[in-house]
Amino acid sequence: MAFVPGQPVTAIVQRIEIHKLRQGDNLILGFSIGGGIDQDPTQNPFSEDKTDKGIYVTRVTEGGPAEVAGLQIGDKIMQVNGWDMTMVTHDQARKRLTKRNEEVVRLLVTRQSLQKAVQQSMMS
Amino acid sequence: MDTESTYSGYSHYSGHSKKAHRQGSRDRHKSPRSKDGSRSEKSVTIQTPPAEPLLGNDASRAEEGQDDNWGETTTAITGTSEHSISQEDIARISKDLEDSVGLDCKRYLGLTVAAVLGLLVFLTPIAFILLPQILWRDDLEPCGTVCEGLFISVAFKLLILLIGTWALFFRQPKADLPRVFVFRALLLVLIFLFVFSYWLFYGVRILDSKDTNYQGIVQYAVSLVDALLFIHYLAIVLLELRQLQPMFTVKVVRSTDGESRYYSLGHLSIQRAALVVLENYYRDFTVYNPALLTASKSRAAKHMAGLKVYNVDGPGNNAAGQSRAMIAAAARRRDSSHNELYYEEADHERRVKKRRARLVVAVEEAFTHIKRLQAEEQQKAPGEMMDPREAAQAIFPSMARALQKYLRTTRQQQYHSMESILQHLSFCITNNMTPKAFLERYLNPGPTLQYDRDRWFSKQWTLVSEEAVTSGLQDGVVFVLKCLDFSLVVNVKKIPFIKLSEEFIDPKSHKFVLRLQSETSV
Numbered sequence: 001m002a003f004v005p006g007q008p009v010t011a012i013v014q015r016i017e018i019h020k021l022r023q024g025d026n027l028i029l030g031f032s033i034g035g036g037i038d039q040d041p042t043q044n045p046f047s048e049d050k051t052d053k054g055i056y057v058t059r060v061t062e063g064g065p066a067e068v069a070g071l072q073i074g075d076k077i078m079q080v081n082g083w084d085m086t087m088v089t090h091d092q093a094r095k096r097l098t099k100r101n102e103e104v105v106r107l108l109v110t111r112q113s114l115q116k117a118v119q120q121s122m123m124s
Numbered sequence: 125m126d127t128e129s130t131y132s133g134y135s136h137y138s139g140h141s142k143k144a145h146r147q148g149s150r151d152r153h154k155s156p157r158s159k160d161g162s163r164s165e166k167s168v169t170i171q172t173p174p175a176e177p178l179l180g181n182d183a184s185r186a187e188e189g190q191d192d193n194w195g196e197t198t199t200a201i202t203g204t205s206e207h208s209i210s211q212e213d214i215a216r217i218s219k220d221l222e223d224s225v226g227l228d229c230k231r232y233l234g235l236t237v238a239a240v241l242g243l244l245v246f247l248t249p250i251a252f253i254l255l256p257q258i259l260w261r262d263d264l265e266p267c268g269t270v271c272e273g274l275f276i277s278v279a280f281k282l283l284i285l286l287i288g289t290w291a292l293f294f295r296q297p298k299a300d301l302p303r304v305f306v307f308r309a310l311l312l313v314l315i316f317l318f319v320f321s322y323w324l325f326y327g328v329r330i331l332d333s334k335d336t337n338y339q340g341i342v343q344y345a346v347s348l349v350d351a352l353l354f355i356h357y358l359a360i361v362l363l364e365l366r367q368l369q370p371m372f373t374v375k376v377v378r379s380t381d382g383e384s385r386y387y388s389l390g391h392l393s394i395q396r397a398a399l400v401v402l403e404n405y406y407r408d409f410t411v412y413n414p415a416l417l418t419a420s421k422s423r424a425a426k427h428m429a430g431l432k433v434y435n436v437d438g439p440g441n442n443a444a445g446q447s448r449a450m451i452a453a454a455a456r457r458r459d460s461s462h463n464e465l466y467y468e469e470a471d472h473e474r475r476v477k478k479r480r481a482r483l484v485v486a487v488e489e490a491f492t493h494i495k496r497l498q499a500e501e502q503q504k505a506p507g508e509m510m511d512p513r514e515a516a517q518a519i520f521p522s523m524a525r526a527l528q529k530y531l532r533t534t535r536q537q538q539y540h541s542m543e544s545i546l547q548h549l550s551f552c553i554t555n556n557m558t559p560k561a562f563l564e565r566y567l568n569p570g571p572t573l574q575y576d577r578d579r580w581f582s583k584q585w586t587l588v589s590e591e592a593v594t595s596g597l598q599d600g601v602v603f604v605l606k607c608l609d610f611s612l613v614v615n616v617k618k619i620p621f622i623k624l625s626e627e628f629i630d631p632k633s634h635k636f637v638l639r640l641q642s643e644t645s646v
Contacts, residue, residue: 032645043641058643090642097646 009086012118013078013108018069020103029097029105030064031057031071036090046074048112054078055085055093057109075109231300241312242289245319245352249278252326252345256338259331264338274342281349288356292363299402301395302587303594307362315355322348367392372597373617376401380417380610383409388619395593398605401614402585410569412581412610415535419468423461472533479530480567486526487559490519494553516550531566539575540566582607 020027035044037053046056057075060067077085080096088096097105253275256264330341367390374397377384385408389397494515502509510518527545531537552562565574572580587593588611589603599618604611 029646032643034641034643038640040639040641043639059645061645090640090644094644094646 011078011110012114013110014070014114016066016069016071016107016109018065018071018105018107020105021065027098027100027103028064029066030061031066032059033077033090033093033097034058036093037087038089047076052076053087055088055090071107071109072111075111077107077109079108081106231297234304235297238293238308238312241316242293245315246282246286248319248322249282249345249349249352252348253278253342255331256335256341260334260336263334263336265336267339267342271339271342274339274346278342278346278349281346281353285349285352285356288353292356292360299399301399301593303395303592305396306393306594311355311359311362314358315352318351318355319348366390367396371619372599373619374401374597375615375617376405377613377615378409378412378610379613380412385409389597391596393594393596394589394591394601394603395587397597397616398585398587398593398603398614401612402605405582405612406573407571409571411539411572411575411579413535413539413569414581414609415538423465426461427459476530476533479526479533483523483526483530483566484559484563486523487563490523491559491562493519493522496556512550512554513546515553516546520546520549527566534569536566536569539579541576544576581609584608 018029020029033055035041035047035052035054035056039053041047041053042050044050044052044056046058047054055077057066057071057073057077060071060073077093079085080093081102083096085093085096326344329335330344335341369390370388371391372389374387374389375384376387385404387401387404389400392400497509524542528537531540548565549562572582577583584607586606587603588606589601591598591601591603593603597616599616601616602614604613606612
């Protein structure tokens with residue numbers, strides 16, 4: 001997941017579709033995000049490359065919509081509904097995820113194990 | 125208590141033996157009286173000696189009288205002291221006598237040579253100018269203002285040279301070094317050669333041929349004076365300036381108790397470095413107190429006395445094997461002398477602290493009895509006025525006992541006679557010092573200079589060195605300054621070459637960001 005500046009980022013991603021849950025006046029997704037281009041990347045426990053300023057999933061609430069949809073802790077979110085999440089500030093990421101008129105968010109996430117799974121399947 | 129009486133015997137005996145050599149038999153028949161007096165010392169009645177000037181005989185007589193009451197409770201003079209003090213005194217005194225004659229001759233010879241040379245050098249330009257006037261005045265070309273200008277310049281330059289020489293060379297010699305001072309000798313030789321060559325030239329070219337160009341002669345004299353001023357400059361640089369920049373660090377360790385100091389020196393010869401070290405020794409090192417060393421000596425004696433080697437296998441003088449066997453046995457033996465040392469030292473610390481507390485309290489109380497009279501009050505109450513000496517004598521008895529006990533515990537009692545304590549007390553009273561300032565002298569052992577010359581143990585020094593003493597200091601040179609009782613080992617190290625590089629920091633380059641790591645739940 002390391003990126004070379006100036007080159008397009010390639011990653012193996014998984015599509016995850018989360019249906020927001022209504023709780024009172026809010027629509028919640030059931031996970032927490034960390035990271036962003038205005039944050040300190042060295043404190044990210046999930047990133048492989050400590051200069052990676054992408055958005056990561058830091059917590060997934062049990063039984064929430066995100067867990068049901070298959071989101072795992074430590075995933076890096078690459079796109080939300082077509083919007084890029086690799087070069088956004090923390091607040092922009094939060095806003096993209098919590099739009100009030102969207103009931104469903106379609107994420108593209110990537111994680112370490114995806115790469116390994118693809119490699120294994122290619123070898124066999 | 126046993127140790128205390130032995131030490132008292134030491135000081136008692138040494139005090140008497142020294143005076144015996146100076147004052148003949150007068151002290152001999154006084155000693156039985158003092159012994160009787162000292163036995164009844166426990167009650168504190170102190171006969172204050174008459175307030176006389178403290179020079180010479182009076183001081184020793186006062187010390188004699190004070191030994192009655194101030195001295196310790198001696199029951200017997202222990203003749204078996206560790207070294208016989210009186211014989212050492214004889215040796216020292218006779219050595220001083222015979223050395224002083226030889227040294228003086230050498231010193232005065234050097235001084236007279238330098239003085240004669242200096243006088244000759246000073247009079248030479250004047251002679252150069254005057255001789256043509258005296259000898260062939262009529263033949264000389266008249267030379268008006270130019271010569272007079274040159275006369276003035278010669279006069280002032282000679283005056284400057286005179287003042288400079290007085291400032292630089294006319295100083296009391298403060299030490300006697302074993303070898304000749306190389307730079308000074310070089311300079312004297314240089315000056316001599318220089319003046320000699322000038323006289324030679326003058327004699328041959330001017331006197332013999334009776335040169336009539338007076339202006340040239342005067343200019344020749346002016347050039348001599350200029351060159352002399354330059355030689356004076358050279359003397360300043362060689363003798364004074366060159367050694368100022370520190371190049372070496374010397375470590376000085378006293379052999380008896382390991383006290384050490386570091387000093388910075390420049391380019392000096394070994395003998396001059398030794399001189400600097402000795403001058404600083406008298407100021408920086410605490411006074412050498414032989415009474416403090418007896419504990420370690422007794423421990424060492426016990427180590428050696430514990431084992432004996434018996435040769436069971438027959439005759440054979442295997443000395444090396446024997447000593448090795450002794451060392452091995454000593455290493456294996458489980459002796460508890462470290463335990464003894466620890467408890468002894470802890471005990472001693474406690475005792476010293478207790479006595480010190482008592483002393484401080486006693487002195488503070490004693491000082492409260494004295495009040496200074498202001499000038500107006502002095503006319504009003506002429507009755508009970510005392511001068512500082514009497515005031516000191518009045519308050520001394522209340523603190524005498526505590527002070528005596530403290531000095532005995534810290535083994536300093538030989539360094540402070542009652543007379544010196546009274547003198548110090550009156551000095552402190554005169555200068556409005558607090559009790560703590562009065563006690564500062566007794567609570568900490570001070571440098572050697574603070575004490576009476578008789579107690580120094582270190583007046584005659586010998587320089588022991590493997591290299592020639594006139595050679596300069598180098599890295600790794602070691603020399604030893606020995607006196608009769610101890611020695612100072614001096615180790616020279618070069619100050620390392622320091623590479624210093626610079627780094628420029630723009631004051632505007634100090635910028636900071638916050639380290640954020642926020643987590644938002646969506």
